[in-house]
Amino acid sequence: MRRMKQKLNKWTTHIPIRWRLTLISLGLFTVLLSGLGTIILLMSEQALLNNQIDALHNEALLAVKGLRNHPFVLSKPPGPPEGQLSPALLSSLIVLGERLTSSNSDAIILSPSGTVMVPSNDFPLAPMPIRLSPAEIHQAMTDDSEGSKLVRDAHKLRQLVVLIPLVNDHQTVAILQISTPTSTIDEFITTLRFILLLGVGGALSIAIALTFPLIGTALRPLVEIERTSRYIAEERALSMRLCAPATNDEIGRLTLSFNQMVEQLETAFKRQKQFVSDASHELRTPLTVLRGSLEMLLIGVDRGDIETSRRLARSMSSEVLRMQRLVEDLLALTRLDEGRRAAREDIVNVRTIIDKVYDQAQQLARGQDIRSDVAANIFSVRADPDRLQQILLNIVENAVKYTATDGCVKLVACNGVDNTVVIEVRDNGKGIPAEALPHVFDRFYRVDSARSRIAPQRIGGSGLGLAIAKELIEAQGGTITIDSIFGQGTTVTIRLHAVTNDVEVTPQSL
Numbered sequence: 101m102r103r104m105k106q107k108l109n110k111w112t113t114h115i116p117i118r119w120r121l122t123l124i125s126l127g128l129f130t131v132l133l134s135g136l137g138t139i140i141l142l143m144s145e146q147a148l149l150n151n152q153i154d155a156l157h158n159e160a161l162l163a164v165k166g167l168r169n170h171p172f173v174l175s176k177p178p179g180p181p182e183g184q185l186s187p188a189l190l191s192s193l194i195v196l197g198e199r200l201t202s203s204n205s206d207a208i209i210l211s212p213s214g215t216v217m218v219p220s221n222d223f224p225l226a227p228m229p230i231r232l233s234p235a236e237i238h239q240a241m242t243d244d245s246e247g248s249k250l251v252r253d254a255h256k257l258r259q260l261v262v263l264i265p266l267v268n269d270h271q272t273v274a275i276l277q278i279s280t281p282t283s284t285i286d287e288f289i290t291t292l293r294f295i296l297l298l299g300v301g302g303a304l305s306i307a308i309a310l311t312f313p314l315i316g317t318a319l320r321p322l323v324e325i326e327r328t329s330r331y332i333a334e335e336r337a338l339s340m341r342l343c344a345p346a347t348n349d350e351i352g353r354l355t356l357s358f359n360q361m362v363e364q365l366e367t368a369f370k371r372q373k374q375f376v377s378d379a380s381h382e383l384r385t386p387l388t389v390l391r392g393s394l395e396m397l398l399i400g401v402d403r404g405d406i407e408t409s410r411r412l413a414r415s416m417s418s419e420v421l422r423m424q425r426l427v428e429d430l431l432a433l434t435r436l437d438e439g440r441r442a443a444r445e446d447i448v449n450v451r452t453i454i455d456k457v458y459d460q461a462q463q464l465a466r467g468q469d470i471r472s473d474v475a476a477n478i479f480s481v482r483a484d485p486d487r488l489q490q491i492l493l494n495i496v497e498n499a500v501k502y503t504a505t506d507g508c509v510k511l512v513a514c515n516g517v518d519n520t521v522v523i524e525v526r527d528n529g530k531g532i533p534a535e536a537l538p539h540v541f542d543r544f545y546r547v548d549s550a551r552s553r554i555a556p557q558r559i560g561g562s563g564l565g566l567a568i569a570k571e572l573i574e575a576q577g578g579t580i581t582i583d584s585i586f587g588q589g590t591t592v593t594i595r596l597h598a599v600t601n602d603v604e605v606t607p608q609s610l
């Protein structure tokens with residue numbers, strides 16, 4: 101059984117979605133139309149039978165009223181049975197039976213106990229007489245069928261039997277049984293069934309003719325998406341897009357999301373390529389310098405001069421340090437790209453961090469005036485203290501690098517609006533041109549890349565410091581912005597969520 105179910109499941113999952121939808125909708129349509137047809141048939145049949153019952157009752161009433169002296173009334177419910185009948189009553193019953201027997205109906209008179217008192221007379225074309233058992237008579241008289249019953253006669257034809265108690269002086273003297281074939285009703289119902297079948301068949305044919313192409317049209321964008329995604333996967337054609345949808349339904353939104361996803365993939369792919377090429381390019385310069393210095397040492401350029409060999413060794417050491425830092429930065433960015441956010445998130449005392457960065461900035465300064473100004477009521481922040489100190493140090497390092505020796509670098513921290521803490525690093529150095537400002541957070545971007553790497557100053561780094569700072573600050577739920585006026589100075593602003601009622605965590609030494 102389970103295996104069969106599995107096979108069925110496997111089979112259904114292989115049917116194209118367009119067929120599945122067509123089959124499901126047609127199945128539902130068939131069930132609904134069949135149900136509706138059955139209800140119409142049953143209700144029509146019941147209405148016609150009720151009509152027939154009323155007609156037989158009226159016929160009986162007319163016949164009873166036409167009897168001399170009006171010996172009976174038709175009663176419902178029947179009165180108590182009368183034991184012995186007078187000859188006058190008996191002859192009235194015989195007359196009644198004769199009058200109600202015709203080519204269309206047969207009438208017999210039964211005693212209250214169900215035995216035949218007056219059998220049907222031999223009318224030539226009268227329908228087949230019906231004999232009910234006393235139990236059937238009792239059931240028909242007592243249930244809510246209004247004394248009627250549908251039975252099959254000896255020729256297997258359906259007949260409607262109506263039982264009407266005849267009451268004289270509050271006592272049931274007899275039961276009038278009139279039976280009539282339901283052939284007219286049956287014929288009508290057969291014709292109606294045929295018409296309904298034709299209608300259902302016709303409606304289903306129209307539904308098939310319309311549903312299949314309609315579903316096909318509705319699913320066409322899906323087929324297009326499937327084809328395009330396969331092509332993109334096989335050919336790596338990430339520049340390909342689906343045609344913009346005209347509708348704003350599920351398929352329209354799916355197309356938009358698909359295009360967005362491919363665009364993001366394309367950007368990520370390009371970015372990765374650019375990253376690898378920039379990283380190799382950055383590594384090539386120090387490696388070339390290293391190789392040059394080593395070759396000079398190997399061919400004995402120093403000629404035994406200890407000072408020359410030291411100078412070459414110092415140059416090699418600084419290139420190795422440069423490469424080490426670059427590799428560390430690349431590693432940090434890779435981790436951030438992988439989604440490995442800040443390792444720790446603690447409540448950090450901002451004053452402690454600023455003091456530490458201030459001390460380190462004093463050592464980096466080449467004569468610049470380093471100042472720090474932290475608000476007395478400064479809130480703490482939730483962050484990774486080591487990372488925060490590293491970010492601030494990178495920004496201060498930039499400020500020191502790009503500020504003249506008689507310039508000034510200032511660290512400012514205060515509470516901002518919306519429960520934030522604002523940390524600023526201001527300098528009055530050379531500033532950044534307006535056109536370069538939007539790019540300073542890009543990886544490997546340097547404002548003046550050609551000049552900044554020219555020896556011997558080589559003040560420029562690899563252009564990763566601000567990119568890493570931005571990713572790290574955003575990973576901690578904060579923001580970082582840069583404002584600069586070319587020739588006047590630069591301000592880098594960090595905003596972090598403030599926390600109150602804190603437990604202080606100080607950074608470990610970097």
Ligand SMILES: Nc1ncnc2c1ncn2[C@@H]1O[C@H](COP(=O)(O)OP(=O)(O)OP(=O)(O)O)[C@@H](O)[C@H]1O
Pocket residue numbers: 494498499502527529530531532540545546547548552560561562563564565566567590
């Ligand atoms: N305070 C500043 N004053 C002037 N220019 C700045 C300042 N800070 C950053 N810049 C410019 O923005 C560029 C990008 O800075 P970023 O810190 O990302 O790289 P970098 O300092 O060159 O290298 P790295 O930080 O990787 O050693 C710098 O090359 C520099 O041109």
Ligand SMILES: [Mg+2]
Pocket residue numbers: 494497498561564565566
């Ligand atoms: Mg830097």
